[in-house]
Amino acid sequence: MQQRHQQTISRPAQVCGYGLFTNAEVKVNFLPAAENHGIVFQRTDLPGQPTVPALSDWIAPEERRTKLVRGEASVEMIEHAMAALAGLQIDNCLVQVNGPELPGCDGSSLPYAAALLDGEPVLQNALREVQIIRQFHQLELESAELEIKPATDALRIRYELDYGEGSVIPCQSAEFEITPEIFVTKIASARTFVLEQEIAYLRSRGYGQHVTAGDLLVYGPHGPVGSELRARNECARHKLLDCLGDLALCGCDVIGSVRACRSGHRHNHALARYVRSLKQSESGPVARVA
Numbered sequence: 001m002q003q004r005h006q007q008t009i010s011r012p013a014q015v016c017g018y019g020l021f022t023n024a025e026v027k028v029n030f031l032p033a034a035e036n037h038g039i040v041f042q043r044t045d046l047p048g049q050p051t052v053p054a055l056s057d058w059i060a061p062e063e064r065r066t067k068l069v070r071g072e073a074s075v076e077m078i079e080h081a082m083a084a085l086a087g088l089q090i091d092n093c094l095v096q097v098n099g100p101e102l103p104g105c106d107g108s109s110l111p112y113a114a115a116l117l118d119g120e121p122v123l124q125n126a127l128r129e130v131q132i133i134r135q136f137h138q139l140e141l142e143s144a145e146l147e148i149k150p151a152t153d154a155l156r157i158r159y160e161l162d163y164g165e166g167s168v169i170p171c172q173s174a175e176f177e178i179t180p181e182i183f184v185t186k187i188a189s190a191r192t193f194v195l196e197q198e199i200a201y202l203r204s205r206g207y208g209q210h211v212t213a214g215d216l217l218v219y220g221p222h223g224p225v226g227s228e229l230r231a232r233n234e235c236a237r238h239k240l241l242d243c244l245g246d247l248a249l250c251g252c253d254v255i256g257s258v259r260a261c262r263s264g265h266r267h268n269h270a271l272a273r274y275v276r277s278l279k280q281s282e283s284g285p286v287a288r289v290a
């Protein structure tokens, strides 16, 4: 397999909406960036417009979402934008945000993917770094399992969702090889999901004031409330999307096969750190592909 060339976008792309947790109206500007720039977030609403690179080094602990902090630059709920960038293989981009949280949109990556495609991804000269997984590695954290093993020539992710007997969300799985086409057609549209009883709790804590049933997949005792499933296994596809977005924080392409079972952001972050540590420990900055 050949290393692919890095990509950026040809022109700025924009996504607007409300933050799910902060309720703030936010504007996100994706700007073209030079080779080897990577994905970098910039808080344009803060003095000095501080930046934080989208790398696992800057992950800060946060419930139910992914947050990056470097100095004054703090940005959260980045995972759906990161999944769109990774899924579309856009490697270099300055992501300007005028608030602390990216918009939730419809709970999926589709609005981000649509905006980035509108920005017209374009090839650059430099090659994209690749980390090839050469051995089986397993992370066991509480009741979740996350493992990565060698694969022939691509990144594959399998997500197994199992909330136990009696859960209103049925046991399901999703598995895809990650390519831009598969990302757009099979993964990007899968929405964040919550249980109806959780939404009442989240609202009571002040979250999701602008959220309606159209912004999330809400599960009641008899299935989805106020909307239809976009795929039979939409929940598993969304968890796979989150895993892809979080794994992108390793800062390079990955050739390997991921199996994630009952895992969440914390586990994904541990995986991203593991892959990044491999990248940093191998000789030379780039693992060449034979």
Ligand SMILES: [Zn+2]
Residues within 6 Å of the ligand: 079, 080, 192, 238, 242
């Ligand atoms: Zn998510």
